[in-house]
Structures are given as structure tokens and as C-alpha cells.
Amino acid sequence: MQVNGACHCGEITFTAEAEANFCVICHCRDCQVMSGAPYRSILPVKESGFNLVSGKLKLYHKTGDSGNRRELAFCGDCGTHVYATSVVEDVPLGQRMLGLRTGMLAEVADLPPQKEVWCESKVDWAQDLLALDMTKQNGQ
Numbered sequence: 001m002q003v004n005g006a007c008h009c010g011e012i013t014f015t016a017e018a019e020a021n022f023c024v025i026c027h028c029r030d031c032q033v034m035s036g037a038p039y040r041s042i043l044p045v046k047e048s049g050f051n052l053v054s055g056k057l058k059l060y061h062k063t064g065d066s067g068n069r070r071e072l073a074f075c076g077d078c079g080t081h082v083y084a085t086s087v088v089e090d091v092p093l094g095q096r097m098l099g100l101r102t103g104m105l106a107e108v109a110d111l112p113p114q115k116e117v118w119c120e121s122k123v124d125w126a127q128d129l130l131a132l133d134m135t136k137q138n139g140q
């Protein structure tokens with residue numbers, strides 16, 4: 001499936017080809033801090049299928065909980081996170097897997113997560129979000 005992404009300010013736009021919906025929810029501490037939310041939803045795509053249509057990605061390197069060095073790409077203007085991937089020292093450019101942040105995808109509603117990872121740092125109240133009282137949704 002093709003997905004279409006845009007950052008909040010609109011500078012960054014891209015298309016990407018996902019082989020299937022392998023969407024995962026990540027509960028790692030870095031995702032909590034960097035996304036500003038208690039967990040993050042991620043769609044893996046091949047770098048060769050990622051097509052930046054407009055804008056320039058700002059890159060930030062970090063060492064993950066796994067010990068792996070990771071490259072994070074985001075919009076330098078509005079701060080929207082685009083993807084995380086391996087550093088080019090570990091995997092050659094063009095052959096990496098990108099973990100797209102699904103919130104910026106037009107197709108986010110069609111990408112239900114298939115599994116959860118890093119559940120050691122999952123917040124307790126996220127165990128069962130379906131238990132929320134539906135009458136309290138829609139900001140009422």
C-alpha cells in the first residue's frame with residue numbers, strides 16, 4: 001500500500017510504499033519522550049520505497065535502549081517526527097528500514113497496530129484503552 005505523509009507545517013511531504021500493514025506500537029522510553037505521548041505507532045517501510053516530495057529532513061542521532069545507534073528524521077521547522085532508522089555506518093544508505101511515524105500519514109486510520117514492542121516501559125493505564133467510557137469521547 002502507498003502511504004502519504006505531511007508534517008504539521010506542510011514543508012515536509014512524502015510518499016512511501018509499505019509492503020503490508022506491519023504497524024507496531026512502541027512503548028520504549030525514547031518514543032514516550034520524543035513523541036510527547038505515552039506510546040508511538042510506527043510503520044516499517046524500505047528506504048528504497050520512500051520518496052521525499054518536498055522539504056528537507058533534519059536528522060538527529062541517538063543511542064536507543066537496545067544500544068543501537070539510530071537516526072531520527074524530523075521537520076526542522078515544526079518538529080513533526082517523520083521516521084527513525086539505522087545509521088549509515090551500520091546499514092548502507094538506500095538499504096535501511098524506516099520506521100515511519102503513522103500520525104502524520106493520511107492513511108493512519110487504516111493502519112491498526114499488529115503488535116506491541118518494549119512493553120517493559122508500557123504505562124499501566126494503556127493496558128486497556130477500550131475500557132474507556134465511550135460517552136466521554138469527542139471532548140465532552
Ligand SMILES: [Zn+2]
Nearest residue numbers: 007009075078
Ligand atoms: Zn513541518
Ligand SMILES: [Zn+2]
Nearest residue numbers: 026027028031
Ligand atoms: Zn520506541
